[in-house]
Amino acid sequence: MQKRRFVVLCLTLLLVVASSVIALAADPGFVDGRFTTTRKITVEIYDRSNPGGSTPEDNFWTDFIKKGMLEKYNVEVTFKPVPRWTEVEVINNLLAAGDAPDICVTYSFPTIQTYANMGGVTDLAPYLEEYKELLPNLWDLLGDQNIYWNRDPETGTIWAIEALLFQNKRINTFVREDWLQKLGLEEPRTMEEFENMLRAFRDNAELLLGEDADKMVPFSISFDVGWRGDHVISAFVPNDMSDRDMWVYGFDDRHLLWPNYKEGVRKLNQWYNEGLVWKDFPLYGAGDRTEDNMIKAGYVGSFIHNWDYPYRDGQEGIHANLKNLVGEDAAFIAVECFPNDAGIYRKYLSAPVDRKVFFPATNKEPLASLLYLDFISDLETRRFLQIGEEGVHHEVLPDGAVQSLPVVGEKIMNSPQNIDYTITINGLDLGDPVLTARSVALNYAGVEARFIERAYEITSNEARYGINVQVGEIKAQEGMDTALAEKRNNLLAQAIVAKPEEFDAVWDRGFNDYLRSGGQAIIDERAQKYDAMYGN
Amino acid sequence: MKPTFFLKRRSTINYLRKYWSLYLMLSIPIAYFIVFRYIPMTYIQIAFKRYSIVQSPWEMPWAGNNGFEYFIKAFQNLDFLYALKNTLLLNFLDLLIGFPAPIILALLLNELAFPRFKRFTQSVAYMPHFLSWIIIAGLAKQLLAPTTGLINVALNRLGLGPIPFLNDPTHWVFTYVFLGIWRNVGWNTIIYLAALTNINPELYEASAIDGANRWQNIWYITLPGLRPTIFTLLILSLGNILSSEFDRPFALSNPLVNSVSNVISIFVYRYGIRGLQFSLTTAVGLFQSVVCVIFLVAANALAKKFGERGIW
Numbered sequence A: 001m002q003k004r005r006f007v008v009l010c011l012t013l014l015l016v017v018a019s020s021v022i023a024l025a026a027d028p029g030f031v032d033g034r035f036t037t038t039r040k041i042t043v044e045i046y047d048r049s050n051p052g053g054s055t056p057e058d059n060f061w062t063d064f065i066k067k068g069m070l071e072k073y074n075v076e077v078t079f080k081p082v083p084r085w086t087e088v089e090v091i092n093n094l095l096a097a098g099d100a101p102d103i104c105v106t107y108s109f110p111t112i113q114t115y116a117n118m119g120g121v122t123d124l125a126p127y128l129e130e131y132k133e134l135l136p137n138l139w140d141l142l143g144d145q146n147i148y149w150n151r152d153p154e155t156g157t158i159w160a161i162e163a164l165l166f167q168n169k170r171i172n173t174f175v176r177e178d179w180l181q182k183l184g185l186e187e188p189r190t191m192e193e194f195e196n197m198l199r200a201f202r203d204n205a206e207l208l209l210g211e212d213a214d215k216m217v218p219f220s221i222s223f224d225v226g227w228r229g230d231h232v233i234s235a236f237v238p239n240d241m242s243d244r245d246m247w248v249y250g251f252d253d254r255h256l257l258w259p260n261y262k263e264g265v266r267k268l269n270q271w272y273n274e275g276l277v278w279k280d281f282p283l284y285g286a287g288d289r290t291e292d293n294m295i296k297a298g299y300v301g302s303f304i305h306n307w308d309y310p311y312r313d314g315q316e317g318i319h320a321n322l323k324n325l326v327g328e329d330a331a332f333i334a335v336e337c338f339p340n341d342a343g344i345y346r347k348y349l350s351a352p353v354d355r356k357v358f359f360p361a362t363n364k365e366p367l368a369s370l371l372y373l374d375f376i377s378d379l380e381t382r383r384f385l386q387i388g389e390e391g392v393h394h395e396v397l398p399d400g401a402v403q404s405l406p407v408v409g410e411k412i413m414n415s416p417q418n419i420d421y422t423i424t425i426n427g428l429d430l431g432d433p434v435l436t437a438r439s440v441a442l443n444y445a446g447v448e449a450r451f452i453e454r455a456y457e458i459t460s461n462e463a464r465y466g467i468n469v470q471v472g473e474i475k476a477q478e479g480m481d482t483a484l485a486e487k488r489n490n491l492l493a494q495a496i497v498a499k500p501e502e503f504d505a506v507w508d509r510g511f512n513d514y515l516r517s518g519g520q521a522i523i524d525e526r527a528q529k530y531d532a533m534y535g536n
Numbered sequence B: 001m002k003p004t005f006f007l008k009r010r011s012t013i014n015y016l017r018k019y020w021s022l023y024l025m026l027s028i029p030i031a032y033f034i035v036f037r038y039i040p041m042t043y044i045q046i047a048f049k050r051y052s053i054v055q056s057p058w059e060m061p062w063a064g065n066n067g068f069e070y071f072i073k074a075f076q077n078l079d080f081l082y083a084l085k086n087t088l089l090l091n092f093l094d095l096l097i098g099f100p101a102p103i104i105l106a107l108l109l110n111e112l113a114f115p116r117f118k119r120f121t122q123s124v125a126y127m128p129h130f131l132s133w134i135i136i137a138g139l140a141k142q143l144l145a146p147t148t149g150l151i152n153v154a155l156n157r158l159g160l161g162p163i164p165f166l167n168d169p170t171h172w173v174f175t176y177v178f179l180g181i182w183r184n185v186g187w188n189t190i191i192y193l194a195a196l197t198n199i200n201p202e203l204y205e206a207s208a209i210d211g212a213n214r215w216q217n218i219w220y221i222t223l224p225g226l227r228p229t230i231f232t233l234l235i236l237s238l239g240n241i242l243s244s245e246f247d248r249p250f251a252l253s254n255p256l257v258n259s260v261s262n263v264i265s266i267f268v269y270r271y272g273i274r275g276l277q278f279s280l281t282t283a284v285g286l287f288q289s290v291v292c293v294i295f296l297v298a299a300n301a302l303a304k305k306f307g308e309r310g311i312w
Helices: A003-026 A060-073 A084-096 A108-119 A125-134 A138-148 A178-183 A189-205 A205-216 A230-234 A243-248 A261-273 A291-295 A317-326 A366-377 A379-387 A433-444 A449-458 A481-497 A502-533 B002-048 B069-076 B079-098 B100-111 B114-132 B131-142 B149-155 B170-195 B201-210 B214-239 B247-252 B266-276 B278-305
Strands: A040-047 A077-083 A105-107 A161-165 A171-176 A215-218 A300-306 A332-334 A348-349 A353-358 A394-396 A400-404 A463-465
Touching: A003 A400, A040 A084, A040 A105, A040 A366, A060 A077, A060 A366, A060 B002, A077 A084, A077 A366, A077 B278, A084 A105, A084 A108, A084 B266, A105 B201, A108 A161, A108 A353, A125 A138, A125 A366, A138 A161, A138 A171, A138 A366, A138 A379, A171 A178, A171 A230, A178 A189, A178 A205, A178 A291, A189 A205, A189 A300, A215 A291, A230 A261, A230 A300, A230 A348, A243 A502, A261 A481, A261 A502, A291 A300, A291 A317, A317 A332, A332 A449, A353 B266, A366 A379, A481 A502, A481 B266, A502 B079, B002 B069, B002 B278, B069 B079, B069 B278, B079 B100, B079 B170, B079 B266, B100 B114, B100 B170, B100 B214, B114 B170, B131 B247, B170 B214, B201 B214, B214 B278, B247 B266, B266 B278
Parallel strands: A040 A077, A215 A300, A348 A463
Antiparallel strands: A105 A353, A161 A353, A171 A300, A171 A332, A394 A400
């Protein structure tokens, strides 16, 4: 009896000593580039619920990643699906429940900052420093710039690292090429020509749509006016806006506060009242497919959206649907028609940062999680995730360029180039810039290369890029982003549908409400901190 | 002392031995209320504390201003004030128009001569109650959208021009109230129809002998018979004057009508669940509950003063 008690005591002591050693050393379970015992991590994955898509957390691609991580590092990966269009709410709840994935991804840094202020986020700075040697691929891909992008100038904390926006592409203006031809119109190159084109679409609805003439929508936007009207509105922003103004007034991701924004919205208001804009746009919320279906059915003459929007999704996408439902020559082409006050086709693009990757405080495996990011950033891994298997997802042309093939079923990609799995990069990267550029154009199965080449070129033509300004946390912004974004959407929608003579009143009322509801406090704090850091 | 104590105890034991099965059954709902209603109430303290996702509510630090920081913040928040106003407006209209509707329908059903037709009408009137607001909002868009909605398409063809059911704030309020009635009126008649069966038929026979007509029957017999039920339901509705549904305004809302559709529950969703300001929104929720309780108590006291039974 005594003996057994002694053995138990010894074993307990041993366990206590062993666990305290583990707590002290970096991670002794990691020997020669591999964990000695299997570690488990969970990773967030967007669920887009695409028509014809596969289960995002369990499919061909997740199997590939799981197998790779297990073989290389002895880490077992589980994916946790999060609905793409309500990701912030879902992550909030998961964090509050202590149930968030070990590796989380979101587009909003202020959201992460809010989590961090509550002690919900792991500070990556010490781990990045300690394990830098083990993460060569991550550093190769992101570089110091993106990894240290969010380093707080005072405290040195890094709450999130920034994925690389490899092809800094944002949006394009698309018009129906076949309609231009039918009406004998040139591609518009100015605001006025674009406007006249819209009027021509409207006035020739019978010719263009026949029986469905009453369904004609010359220019289509959604409730997210700031995104879907961006090129028109940006043309009114003065070309000589200073970096300071761009940043201080730039916290709204649709740039509502930039100078002269109102005049751009006034233009949309004018079009709306002329019957050029989709009448019912405010009624349909995020994720609603009504507008997409109208575009696919061929009722829409032009719209502004993600730079490759009509060419996405292969057989399920707009391009293929137009060909099937309307005719062989029906297609959208990207055009450039909104010069600003300096005559420049200015596109306001972000800095080369994309999603923000962070580890919740509940993450017990910082090393395994960082190794996951390194694994995902490895050129071989991401190449496979982006282009898939030869003969299934793509074929290699004689010049080495990669041409994608339409895929259905188990091996389908739920997002273009599996962007949801390659969380450290957005945009195709084959390792060779020339090859990459050529391949991007070929990467849209069933779409002629000329459409993609055009869209690819003009989306970032004459662009102005965002700069990295780190002045520490903006307190007034905490928890306000979603409420203010909602206000912005409401203001813009209401201003556009207002009668022209009421536009100013509607705008001023909504805009003042925006400022009084927290907007002004954020502007003031940003201005003050910017000036303190960089001088006025 | 001792003997009585023992006696009491013994009788309690005997009592429990006799009725234990009833108490066992009762324990299930009581456990439900403790687990799902009372234990969560401990989280009300979040309203007085600085919320943190990683701490338990007991560990969170107290908020400023003696813990009332977030109440003050809420009343300084414009969105909350709009939401408060809208909640009161929509609930008041719901009460004003929606409350009498099932009474009228119940009276109408009661007057129907053919039992089969009555039963059929009743069933049809119940049905919308089982549709979720998301589906009703989808139907509303299909029917009422300004250019593609069926009703407006018809109006356009007739040359009458579209009615902005969903995209003009004033019209939207009426659409909102109307859809609420459409969905719930049938369901809410059940309780009145049940109350109607309790009215002594001899009263109608007597009135028939006295030569009363139908209106007089309704006015002097049916309605007074329904009075206790009406008052009970009215008191309960007044207790809900500041409570707000989420799915109904959220699903029916759009950016053009947010000036009337943003109610407290949407404020809570936007600032709390999306914006992660749980302390602020818990404070709002607590305020809402306190006002509701005050209304309930006041309405009950008032009813008692007017000689009604009240609800407790």
